[in-house]
Amino acid sequence: MGLTLQIIITVFALFALSRAFLRKRDGKSSISEFIFWAVIWLAVGVVVWLPKVLETFTDLIGVERPIDALIYGSILGILYLIFRLYIKLHEIEQEHTKLVREIAIGKRK
Amino acid sequence: MKSAYIVIAAYNEGNRISAVIRDLKKAGQRNIVVVDDCSRDNTFESAKKAGAIVLRHILNRGQGAALRTGIEYSLEKGADYIVTFDADGQHRTEDLNAMMAPVINGEVDITVGSRFLEKTEVPLARKILLKGSVFIIWLFYGIKMTDAHNGFRVLSRKAAEKIEITQDRMAHASEIIGEIKRKKLRYKEVPVVIRYSEETLRKGHGNIFQAFKVLWNMVMEKLMR
Numbered sequence: 001m002g003l004t005l006q007i008i009i010t011v012f013a014l015f016a017l018s019r020a021f022l023r024k025r026d027g028k029s030s031i032s033e034f035i036f037w038a039v040i041w042l043a044v045g046v047v048v049w050l051p052k053v054l055e056t057f058t059d060l061i062g063v064e065r066p067i068d069a070l071i072y073g074s075i076l077g078i079l080y081l082i083f084r085l086y087i088k089l090h091e092i093e094q095e096h097t098k099l100v101r102e103i104a105i106g107k108r109k
Numbered sequence: 110m111k112s113a114y115i116v117i118a119a120y121n122e123g124n125r126i127s128a129v130i131r132d133l134k135k136a137g138q139r140n141i142v143v144v145d146d147c148s149r150d151n152t153f154e155s156a157k158k159a160g161a162i163v164l165r166h167i168l169n170r171g172q173g174a175a176l177r178t179g180i181e182y183s184l185e186k187g188a189d190y191i192v193t194f195d196a197d198g199q200h201r202t203e204d205l206n207a208m209m210a211p212v213i214n215g216e217v218d219i220t221v222g223s224r225f226l227e228k229t230e231v232p233l234a235r236k237i238l239l240k241g242s243v244f245i246i247w248l249f250y251g252i253k254m255t256d257a258h259n260g261f262r263v264l265s266r267k268a269a270e271k272i273e274i275t276q277d278r279m280a281h282a283s284e285i286i287g288e289i290k291r292k293k294l295r296y297k298e299v300p301v302v303i304r305y306s307e308e309t310l311r312k313g314h315g316n317i318f319q320a321f322k323v324l325w326n327m328v329m330e331k332l333m334r
Contacts (some may be wrong), residue, residue: 086334097170097277101178104144104164108182 011046018042113189113209116179118172119196121149134232134300136202142183143196144175151164151193152196163272172260172280173281177274184269191269194217195260204301208263211297218268219293221254222261226300230281238320242283242298249327254298268294280318280326 003022024034047054054066063069115138119126126143133141139252144154147169164178176193183191190212204222211217224231231239242257260282264272270287275282289296306321 027118043303083332086329090236090333093277094275096168097174100166100170100172104166104178105182105185108162108164 010045013041013044013048030044111189111213112187113190113192113249114142114183114186115177115192115194116176116178117141117143117156117194117196118146118175119148119152120141120146120169120172120175121148121150121152121155122196123148123152123155125198126277127155127159129194129196129198129305130156130161132202134160136205138202138205138278139226140183140186142179144179144182146170146172146175146304151282156241159246171278171281173274173279173308177257179215180269180274181265184266191266193260193262193264199232199303199305200261201302201304204261204299206301208261208301211299212263212265218265219272219289219296220263220299221256222259222301223256223298224259225255226298227302230305230329231303232305238317240331242320242323245324245327246283246286249283249331250285250290252274252290254286256275256298257286259301259303268292276326278322278326278329280323283323283327284330308316 020029020034020037020041023029024031051066054069058064058066058069061069063072114123115133117126117129122129130141130143141161143152143161143164145153145164153163153165162182164182166175166178171317179193180193190209192205192209200222208220208222211220226238239257242252246257247253248291258279262285271292271294272285274284274288276284288294
């Protein structure tokens with residue numbers, strides 16, 4: 001990886017990290033959310049400057065190429081996000097139903 | 110005197126609902142609650158004209174949601190027993206007494222109708238689906254029923270207060286069975302006759318896509334609990 005690209009990615013990661021910190025400071029996100037993003041962006045920083053780390057990691061979990069590990073990880077991450085979205089949607093639907101129910105019962109009274 | 114409330118969830122049943130209400134009245138039922146689930150036809154007017162208490166969902170929320178609306182309303186009105194009954198004329202008022210007796214005399218908390226305990230002629234395709242659901246309910250909740258998706262039930266006040274229906278759509282029927290098990294309610298299946306007609310066969314729990322949708326909802330419910 002070229003030095004320019006390394007610097008650009010690092011600057012971006014630092015910027016993203018600062019945004020996450022500011023959101024936390026202003027009370028717009030929770031501590032767990034901040035930790036999640038902090039870990040992600042710090043990991044990006046480490047991998048950009050020390051790509052060997054990724055290889056050690058992929059060797060450890062028995063995947064041949066780092067890119068494969070990245071793809072497996074992404075798929076898992078996306079599945080998890082879909083599940084979270086499904087739950088959220090279900091909750092919203094239930095609130096929706098509750099509202100419709102209250103209106104129906106309220107009108108009869 | 111103890112009061113029984115009949116709860117009917119109705120969606121586009123304008124043609125059939127008034128006959129169902131009339132039958133129930135003839136059978137001596139006074140408190141008939143119809144929940145019109147945002148029908149596009151004249152269900153609301155028909156049910157009202159036939160003399161039912163009609164609640165209206167301003168958006169279509171599904172059969173499970175509509176039943177729960179009717180049950181909550183009945184509980185607020187002080188119902189001692191709640192009967193869930195189909196809007197399309199599939200259920201017979203002749204079976205009411207047999208369904209209600211075990212709950213009224215305190216033998217059980219809830220009765221569920223079963224079309225397989227007596228010889229209702231069930232079309233083969235539907236029979237396969239229903240028996241498949243029976244198996245899945247056993248697998249999911251460990252409760253052995255003979256009929257899985259029968260909308261004819263009688264609940265004591267206690268049972269109605271305890272059972273939580275969170276499935277708005279068709280999966281509520283299996284969910285109720287799951288709730289019987291979870292809340293340790295005493296239950297009994299009572300033989301009832303289902304009147305199938307061309308029209309009723311075309312809708313509802315009948316097709317395989319619906320069945321998979323129900324199964325999917327059951328799996329997700331399990332994961333989220």
